[in-house]
Amino acid sequence: MDLRVPEQEKAFRDEVRTFLEESLTPEIREAGRMVTSVFAPVKEAMAWQKILNDKGWAAPHWPKEYGGTGWSVTQRAIFAEELVRAETPPLIPMGLHMCGPCLIGCGTEEQQQEYLPKILSGEHFWCQGYSEPGAGSDLASLKTFAEKDGDDYILNGTKIWTTYAHYANKMFALVRTNRDGKPQQGITFLLLDMDLPGITIEPIVGLDEVAEQCQVFFDNVRVPQRNRVGAENDGWTVAKYLLTFERGGQEYAPGLNVMLEKIRLMADKQQTIHGPLSSDPLWQHKLAALEADVLALEFTEMRIKSALSAGKDPGALSSMTKILGTELLQKVTELRIETLGAQSVIWQPQALVPGEDQPVIGPEYALTAMPHYLNSRACSIYGGSNEVQRGIIAKAVLGL
């Protein structure tokens, strides 16, 4: 057991830093600073993905033969950390982190050749058609039906909480192809174009007044059967494979550390009658409690990476990091609004839209605090709610 970073990896860190320094445009940096969600502003995030892809760095977590970088686990961790430090907007995950790995694991060679390069380039913008109005935590109860008709399926039904469906040109979806037997057994995984006749998209406005989610309706939508991933009625296996990426593929600690550092700087500027808030023992206690939790999470995440690099299955640790990462993010955003007091009550969402040039009222560092607090409430709901994750730990780990 050893925490020291080898010399050659220090050089790698410098290489990443230099690249970031040289290639980040002011627009992309601004979008990164203004992020209040795991889903960054589309235009800037896609511009950033293009720059990374030109360098060959858009998908370090993919195997090299499919367009990955071939980096070691440590190098990938350094890269992820540097992206967070430079406050780059996070890349939109549905293609690079969800559909891509899923096709690499479960897709045909033809599907891989057709889709993977366009995921990397950003030509295809994917959305995830999983949840339905009646199927959230209980995803397997989904009802959108795909009826076989010649070489096609005909889709009817609706999907909800489909992030960025209004920007997407592709969707990967779970649909029902058999209503008999256990609900999990009649599900099929399909890829489809968002401009097909019969698809309508209705954006849903969130608490932060941003339309991030959508409801998507299918009215006799014709999808070729060759767009199926995996076998018919075996989509649940594909979905489970993908969900392990959605839940475990993300690292929370680096971003949380940066947020905590910034909160400390904000607290330096807030004057109490006894001096800066950052010197108030009660406030220090709250910050320290979060720092301790984040340090623990950082090492839990490293244990997962270490297991993965040794070819072992980290198992339910990924459910654990999803719970910890999202709930710590929520607590960190909570400490930030508490640190800012009434300054976080000022509501100016237009000033967060990149390129709007809206003058900021109050300290600029306070601008993202409330929208981020509100938006982060979604993190314990999506990607398998934290209740579902706790259920997985109880069942799969504790054998209850």
Added chain:
Amino acid sequence: MNFQLSEEQQMLADSAQRFVRDHSDVEKHRQNKALMPLDTSTWQQFAELGWLAVPFEETHGGLGMGPLETMVLLQALGEGVIMAPYIATVVLGGGFLRHASTEQQAKTIPALIEGRLQLAFAVEEYERVFSLENTALKGEVKGGDVVLDGTKACVMNGDQADQLIVLARTAGQPGDREGLSLYLVDANADGVERTPHRTVDGRQGAEIRFNQVTVSDAARIGELHQGHGIARTVLLEGLLALSAESVGSLSVLLNDTVEYSKTRKQFGLPIGKFQVLQFRMADMFIAMEQTRSLLMAATMKWVEGHDDAEKAVHAMKAQLGRAGRKISQEAIQIHGGMGMTDELNVGHLVKRVTAADGLFGNADLHLMAMAQTA
């Protein structure tokens, strides 16, 4: 001991509940995504219902009621998305007017009661953690005048106010209780620069910059350098009102969540049948009722002038922050994706309760104040 509402108080509660039933419209409210002018028709109805007259003496045309009635009214209004600036104008603004000179009162109170005057308390400042003693905005006493210079932040209703009540430092340093003075300032006076903004709770406020604004000494409320006492009294009543409104909102967050859990089915059952959610909703209920108890404790002790009344008000504001956080967060989580939209009452009431914790000192600050209150 009597915890029953009087006939008068019951009528007030009934009329406010009726108003919420008829006028709380989340669909209409969520269309407002930009700065809006004051909803004068709602404000006129408040005037006609007599609500603007609640805390004023009968000699001024008021109803001669007090914080108990304000509590009853705001608890009921807090159950809906009614955004009228009642606390800013009537409770805080009106609270200061009750301490103003006879001439000031004659010029303002009748107009306020008729719905023709909007007020705002300019107290919060940027990068200064809230407390009255922490006020830095400079008031330089020059002969019979005072010259105000500095910026007030997030002044609730500051965008609509005709008159501002400004807490200024006329002597000493931030941290001193002495050396604070209160002024009633025309919001459109020379040198007053207002930048209006929305606030997260669906209301509006303003950043107000005072550029060497000369104010006559006749505009002072209370003694020179001794403004802390009045400011504290009015602020504590404001905290009671803010808490009462939020208690109304919390009760709706609880009820809506329980109702949703009875109809939303997953895994073949209403989610309310799952014990893990039952326990959490039971805890929401406990937090809600504890908050209601503290609201009554603080308001009744305050009205009756008990020795520990101030302590109870701090306890109330702290509870509002802590229970508010818990109930809000659980309400969203149990509603799932629907709780994250701006389509339900839930989201808007969560924002109101969150803002209430952020204004005038959060839970930590009030627990500390409680610990330090004799």
